[in-house]
Amino acid sequence: MVKLKSNDDKEFEVEEAAVIQSEMIKNMIEDGCATSVIPLPNIDSKTLIKVIEYLNKHINMGKAAETGEEDDLKEFDEQFVNMGWEELFDVIMAANYLNIHELMELCCQSAADRLKNKSVRAVREMLKITNDLTEEEEQEIINDAPWAFEGPEIDDTVN
């Protein structure tokens, strides 16, 4: 078992087989420096719980193919990314920090899927971004590529 500590000082025990999906921790284990608690100063406990959930589900990825559990994993992944933007970004950050490639891919793809074909207004609202461009600047960008701002595929809904 490997002990991980979140930045709010909560400790979690994770099976080595699960946790080595993190390249960073795998390297630490190989270097023999995971005998004690590994502090994760960038990750809070809420996010770490999500990440551990993913790691536990994805143990022995190779085996899933053999035992026909691929669909099951796929369904899990779909459910897993069904979270709010804030949470998704926290997981992306954590996956990036811990260097968990598959999780990173999954979450970045989910983020991209949510942004695809969205209107500017919808993107701002979803991501809680305040427009800091002046009206002229914004108009200039739109004039530069009017094709990007019109068309039936553009989705103005926020979800």
Place this chain on the structure above:
Amino acid sequence: MGMHGYECDRFKGDTVRCRAVIKFADLEKNLTAPLPPYLCFASRFLKCRDPYAKRRHPLVDSTLVAEIRRCIDQGIEFQGELLNFRNDGSPLMNRLRITPIYGDDEAITHVIVSEGNPAINRGVCGVLQLSDEVLALKILSRLTPRDIASVGSVSRRLYELTKNEDLWRMVCQNAWGSETTRVLEAVPRAERLGWGRLARESTTLEATAWRKLTVGGVVEPSRCNFSAYAVGNCVVLFGGEGGLLNDVFVLDLDAKQLAWREISSLAPPLLRSWHSSCTLDGTKLIVSGGCADSGVLLSDTFLLDLSMEKPVWREIPVIWTPPSRLGHTLSVYRGRKILMFGGLAKSGPPRFRSSDVFTIDLRWKNPTGDVLQVLFFGGSVAGLHSASQLYILDPTEEKPTWNLLNVPGRPPRFAWGHSTCIVGGTRAIVLGGQTGEEWMLGELHELSLASWSKLSLILQGLHGMISLDALELWEKKVWQLSEYEICSRIILQSISIRVTVIVVLVYNFVFVDKGTHSQYPSDACKKILLHM
């Protein structure tokens, strides 16, 4: 220096991100030894062979270096803004965090070095306004060109992020496939348009325009019903009717003055006309089917490697072939698959079997769900004279429909009978054709799908048939630029882009019976016409 767990994850050409777990002893050694340029350049420091680590940069803050030293000495966490360098050597500020790990005996055994702090200013500027450029680009690079153009107007930070040329290359690749982006990347840098510009032009079709080309040289004997295809930047003409022929001519489109020249080749296929050709790898010409002596239809497939000094023809052995045919087209897609479309499949009175589609990929088979994009030009409906209009079809849309393109420049005038076209990267070429009363030949028109002058011509496919009665013009041994009329069906196939196209299918859907000059619109043609 003993470094462990070093890794580097980069967004191509941009920020380098590095994390490492370093044995504390190694770190201490480095801190007490004459400080190798800068511990503070976390990534570069760790990557000590890097030239940037060898000299002090004027932006380096020496008090920060001292602070890192203090934190490590005292076993406390360090956080701060540090100088780092992009791959191109330009400096940027990065957040660095050095966290000590304590062993069982309460002594520091390792430190974790991480770059980029995720928790900055989230509330204020929104989640995608990450200070972390790499992560934001990782997400954005999965979007489409339209998304990127649009997302740039969301905020200043996103505007800056969407200026990244690598990001644009990625999204263009998402939209058009890697084959297309590879072709476009092969264009010399000086002549290349930015990816953002290409995305715009191929979406808006704003730079689409006709241009007339002048061609000199001799093709003898005069002929018709040959095939012509682009091999690299050359158009290669094979066989045809003028007496049955199997000779090869080349037109180098990179030459200052366009002119045909004959090349000798060994072991040519049967003399033929009404066959089709296409090209593989930019060097190999494929010829298939056609009509041999006494009207016998062929189904064989030959390959000619034009990169050889003395090109030799080789027949491609196939397990199964579609019925023998003439007047069909061949196109290559996804590198090695050949798409055969349409043609006249039975001897006897001309009758089109136009909607057959076969591919060859080791063996011939019907394709499944491959994305085609279609563009066609001009043509005639039996008894009607339609204009030289350009239509485009994107079958990837949920409800595909033909759309009329309004294109500036002087288009080839209306004609009917067979003609030719090419596309490579971004251009289509229409060649030859005839009117109802008089036969015409000798004009080449180009349809640019992006600013043509900025792109080198990368022709991928040309399939041409020109009427027998054009012989007169051929005998003048020059391609003349007389006005004449054209009828053609151009079908552009691309990976998924609207217009920047990799391959063209020319589909001649009005067949001319030489004896009677009557027309036989195909079934596919009728369907298309219904949608007009």
